Each structure stands twice: as C-alpha cells, then as structure tokens.
Amino acid sequence: MEYAKGVKGEIDQRPKRFYAAVEIATGDEGWVVTLDGRALRTPGGKRLHLPTEKLAQLLADEWKAQAERIDLASMYNTRRAYGVSERPAEIRAGLIEQVVRFAGTDLVCYLADRPADLRTRQEAAWAPWRMWAEQAHGLRLVAVSGILPVNQSAQSLQALRSHASALDDFRLDGLIAAVSLCGSAVLGLAVEQRRLTAIDAFELSRVDEAYQIEKWGEDAEAARRTANQRLEAQALDAWFAALSA
Numbered sequence: 001m002e003y004a005k006g007v008k009g010e011i012d013q014r015p016k017r018f019y020a021a022v023e024i025a026t027g028d029e030g031w032v033v034t035l036d037g038r039a040l041r042t043p044g045g046k047r048l049h050l051p052t053e054k055l056a057q058l059l060a061d062e063w064k065a066q067a068e069r070i071d072l073a074s075m076y077n078t079r080r081a082y083g084v085s086e087r088p089a090e091i092r093a094g095l096i097e098q099v100v101r102f103a104g105t106d107l108v109c110y111l112a113d114r115p116a117d118l119r120t121r122q123e124a125a126w127a128p129w130r131m132w133a134e135q136a137h138g139l140r141l142v143a144v145s146g147i148l149p150v151n152q153s154a155q156s157l158q159a160l161r162s163h164a165s166a167l168d169d170f171r172l173d174g175l176i177a178a179v180s181l182c183g184s185a186v187l188g189l190a191v192e193q194r195r196l197t198a199i200d201a202f203e204l205s206r207v208d209e210a211y212q213i214e215k216w217g218e219d220a221e222a223a224r225r226t227a228n229q230r231l232e233a234q235a236l237d238a239w240f241a242a243l244s245a
Contacts (some may be wrong), residue, residue: 014069022063024056030038031056033063042082050081052168055242077242083115084173095176096164103160103185104152107205109143119145125204126186132195133186137163141186167192176238181205181233194240198233214223 019035025175026032030049033056040059050056055077060135061074072079108126112119126143133139144150163171171192177200179188182205190196196227198205203210206226218226 008236009194012069014071017066017068017070019063022060022221024053024060026053033060035063037124042085044086048081048085049166052242053083055170058238058242066080068088076135076232077096077239080173080177080235080239081170087169087173088209092169092172095110096161097174097181099164099185099188100157100161101180102183102188103139103141103157105149106141106186107182107184108186109150109152111143111145112148112208113145118208121207125207129186129190136193137189139186139189160189163189171240171243174236174243177232177236177239181229181236191236192240194244198236198240199230202233203228 021034022037023034023037024031025034025039026179027049031053032047032049038140042048048059050059054122059075059078059081062078063172065074073217108130111122111126128139130143133141134156138156140156141152167175175188178191178201179185181198182188182191182201184201184205187196187201187205191198191201209222209226
C-alpha cells in the first residue's frame with residue numbers, strides 16, 4: 001500500500017498525520033509501536049507484534065519522522081514488518097524455494113568471457129564470497145564463463161534450503177529482500193549472516209553496471225533507480241541490526 005506524493009497541480013493523496021505521540025511497549029506477544037497510546041495495526045487490521053525492542057524502536061522512528069503527510073513509501077521497515085505480519089503461513093515454503101532458485105542461477109557464478117579486465121573485477125569481487133558460502137554453509141556453487149546455465153549440486157541447494165527453513169519469518173523476509181536486491185543467494189546470505197552490509201553487498205552485485213558506467217556513463221533514470229536501491233539497502237541493514245539486538 002503506497003501513496004503518491006503530491007506534485008504541483010495535483011492533490012496529495014497521502015494520508016494526513018493523525019497522531020502526536022509515538023512510543024513502544026511490550027506485552028505477552030512481543031513489542032508494539034503505539035500511536036497516541038494505540039497499538040499499530042497492519043493495513044489488514046492485524047495488531048503488529050515485533051520480536052525485539054530495537055525493531056519496535058526502528059519502526060517508531062519511521063513514524064516519528066513523518067511530517068504533515070504520512071509517506072509510507074519512505075517507511076521501508078514498517079512496510080516490511082506489515083508484509084511479514086500479514087503473510088499467510090502456507091506461502092513460507094514457496095518463499096524459501098525462491099531463495100534456492102536464485103542460488104541455481106546465482107549472479108556471482110556467471111563470469112564474463114571478455115573483456116578480461118571485467119572478468120578480473122568480477123572474480124576479485126565474487127570469488128571470496130563463493131568460497132565463504134561453501135566453507136561456512138556448504139553452499140558450493142560452480143562458476144562458469146558466459147551465460148549458458150550450469151546445474152548446481154542438489155546437495156548445495158539443500159544446504160541453503162535447510163538454512164533458510166531454520167530462520168524465523170522476520171529474518172527470512174530480510175534474507176529474501178537481500179537476495180532479490182543483489183540477484184545473488186551468496187551475497188544475500190552474507191548480508192543475513194551479517195558478514196556483509198547490505199549496501200556493500202549491493203555494490204558488489206553491481207560490478208558489471210559500474211564497469212559499463214565507467215565506459216559509457218549513466219543515464220538519469222538508472223541513477224535514480226540505483227539511488228532508491230541504496231536507500232533500500234540501508235534500511236535492510238537497520239532491519240538486521242534490529243533483529244540481532
């Protein structure tokens with residue numbers, strides 16, 4: 001659920017701020033954010049329970065930062081928490097398989113045939129994290145040159161599946177977001193395990209784009225998209241930090 005910002009000549013459709021005080025409180029089911037003493041609810045009307053005090057404070061800070069209008073698009077972690085809270089339990093297995101599918105065609109496994117300097121950059125950026133994933137989690141992925149697909153071992157994919165299955169819903173959602181942001185299960189896993197920040201992982205995923213920008217420059221639309229993705233990465237770092245508290 002997102003609202004468009006008002007622009008000149010158009011009506012601002014974002015809801016007006018309707019509260020003054022934002023606080024956090026704890027109860028039998030976890031932490032909650034309160035707006036003027038009332039517990040925050042999801043768009044579907046479900047009371048939002050959070051697993052850590054720091055995550056509740058993170059969301060509270062997003063609500064405190066709102067001005068005359070509530071800009072839900074800027075509230076990355078509130079929206080993420082809404083999604084976790086309202087997600088039907090029966091789709092969890094499908095989300096885990098989504099992570100596994102990324103590993104099957106992982107960005108960090110596909111190296112350029114040429115030019116040689118791009119391939120050198122890719123290997124310098126990605127090889128250490130392929131090695132880490134294998135050593136730390138049994139996720140051994142084969143790297144190839146070019147775009148032809150390679151079949152990764154079922155044993156390795158099962159190792160990733162088992163890891164993702166053991167995560168609680170809040171951490172799993174963060175893993176899915178990191179994997180999707182980077183196009184890589186390896187880099188996403190490093191973010192979830194807090195071996196890489198999300199912003200550093202995102203930059204590692206952009207080796208090809210950075211190379212092209214050096215050669216040909218960057219258009220304005222691509223620059224805006226990248227800026228938004230960096231904001232998402234920063235919010236994701238805050239999400240994992242709050243969960244680890």
